[in-house]
Amino acid sequence: MVPHLITALTGPINELEQRIIDSMPATERWFRLEWMEHTPPFYTSVDIRNAGFKLAPVDTNLFPGGWNNLTPEMLPLAVQAAMAAIEKICPEARNLLIIPENHTRNSYYLSNLVQLQRIFNMAGLNVRVGSISAEVKKNTVVELPGGETITLEPVVRTRGRIGLKNFDPCTILLNNDLSAGAPGILEDLHEQYLLPPLHAGWTVRRKSNHFRSYEEVSKRFGKLLGIDPWLINPLFGKCGEVDFSQDVGLECVQTSVDALLAKIRRKYKEYGIHEKPFVVVKADNGTYGMGIMTVHDAKELQELGRKTRNKMAVVKDGQPVHDVIVQEGVLTQERMHDAVAEPVVYMMDRYVVGGFYRIHADRGVDENLNAPGSGFVPLAFDHSNHLPQLGARPGASAPNRFYMYGVIARLAMLAASYELEATNPDAETYD
């Protein structure tokens, strides 16, 4: 199916689309050279916002769920990319262990695991799912609504390696973002590949580190294309030592919001954009759409109600928020039927393998869509639409639009690669 797109196709984005399409071979070569120097994250999903005048990633997930939302048409691309990834990491591998999130009873999430299992099975691996949750003490078979079943087995650690009973994997695929901290059972593994590495988990990761890397990437890519990097880069600031529940550190957030809104206003003026600037205040280690707030005026922060404070004070797994990122808000002008939509692009190794629209009927164009009530619609990606159609009028071609999304998503993936290098605790030992 091809989603019905309604996008406010104003000037600059069409120019950007045209630049990206015209620069395709140069862009692909640029990525190729970057991947000679930098290792892509094992798998990545990127939330993108298309404001019509600006196109930017707003979140980069290194433990993507939602693989079940990809259409069957996209599966061969994912399998081929998985083959390429495995070949580089552990070509002799027979066994792959997937470690899922601990709250494993959500059937959507379990369908995601079934899909990952299918992809790596088809790529030539025996795949089993091993839980590190204390609740999984014995093999547990869960039947899913579609009639499929998944078996969760307790992970065991023996002589510095982890595995399952009679199952010793070469590679361990984390599908658990470690918000609650890196469990000891995963540390100091003996000759096993843990992917993504522990420091990709939210205990270590910070959105502000990611977007600092992304800023660097967008500047370099902007130079290659001859465009203002702001067109693809959301501005941001950050504040530490914040405690929303105790009203601590909010002055920094207010100052940051004020400064950022001023910057955005100048940019809007430069490009003749008649929209109301806004920023999004997010927990710097937040995920799952938790700890997120849209702000149009710094004064709003003085009048936060108790409910909002509490919502902002804690994120997934009850982790308290101390660091906050204040990010330029990027409107979404994409619609599916009447619902606000944002594209989510999925990558395996260095390859774009699919995507979908996250839609939310009850949210505004300036709000976070990753919230209860959201739905998923496969991107027109199926049917080769992420390949550009050369010569099509800018803005008129769905394939060109999706190629552009794939480029922006890969820029965010590259930024994540820089970010993981910079935060690698073992980095010194490699020099």
Added chain:
Amino acid sequence: MVPHLITALTGPINELEQRIIDSMPATERWFRLEWMEHTPPFYTSVDIRNAGFKLAPVDTNLFPGGWNNLTPEMLPLAVQAAMAAIEKICPEARNLLIIPENHTRNSYYLSNLVQLQRIFNMAGLNVRVGSISAEVKKNTVVELPGGETITLEPVVRTRGRIGLKNFDPCTILLNNDLSAGAPGILEDLHEQYLLPPLHAGWTVRRKSNHFRSYEEVSKRFGKLLGIDPWLINPLFGKCGEVDFSQDVGLECVQTSVDALLAKIRRKYKEYGIHEKPFVVVKADNGTYGMGIMTVHDAKELQELGRKTRNKMAVVKDGQPVHDVIVQEGVLTQERMHDAVAEPVVYMMDRYVVGGFYRIHADRGVDENLNAPGSGFVPLAFDHSNHLPQLGARPGASAPNRFYMYGVIARLAMLAASYELEATNPDAETYD
């Protein structure tokens, strides 16, 4: 579209299909390990025959045309595989030169070039088409029926490198099977990659070498799966110093046909197959479906008419036939509507990227279909059908059927890799 398949699903092939599906992770791992030791040909197409009781490759093309017959749905897989291939060979490459066949006015063939150009362009290369034909003295723009155009430019050689005016490629992609011999302009290139290499051309290549390698591959794979390799391997013999036009050397062919028919008869008896055995006599360096003859009895060779003799005496580009391969005939039981059909599987680097059915309404189940009057129907491959469906009843699942075709095609590709290693004239210098 899903082709309407009618296949005589007798015992052994279902068992084979089941074995292949059950062994999927082991098979994929086996290929992965093979590709650690051996380099896949740059691109390959394989003609496959499905007799119901036996499934085997009958021709392996290292300069595949017909890329235009692949559906748009398959394009992303081809682009992704092309990216992987380029990355390994010449990651810094900006430019790719395609050298086409010399008889370049056939619009189907030119559409094939346009498709190849598209694939490599999307993989991040500037792609131009340079002819080594003496007829192409200046840039020639050809308009194709679909409205596309292609520009053929004369290849120039400067300081040991070949290219076009103002175009110096890192990699040269041959789409010319060199039946007429390797032209001097392509020899001893200075720091340029010529792919496939010159010795993959039909001046050097022999079908009998290929099928000797394939026999080895099928034995090893048969061991992995625990099956009789005959189920996937066409038996063969060969004769040298044959001249059909002068009636020279035909005794060897007769003896070979007799011996092979006896072997096939024994195998048919072993498996309870009630079909009439036949062999196919082919020019050992033949291509384009030329120099091919179906024989049911060695006596037929004593009664060859003048027309058949002449047809068998010369192949493409007027090359005389001296070496002959006598190959076990494999019936095709696949039908599209009422026409006899055989699957053709396309691969780029080590990846299956698509395929189609070659159909011919006027040919029998024991005849060569690569002949005037043949047509092409995309394989059900589009819509992820080359990924197996675990748990489906053997023979009942199109995806499983196509996964099996992909496995057999890759075995033939692996055999081509062995073959190219064994015939590499520069092999000694690498040890």
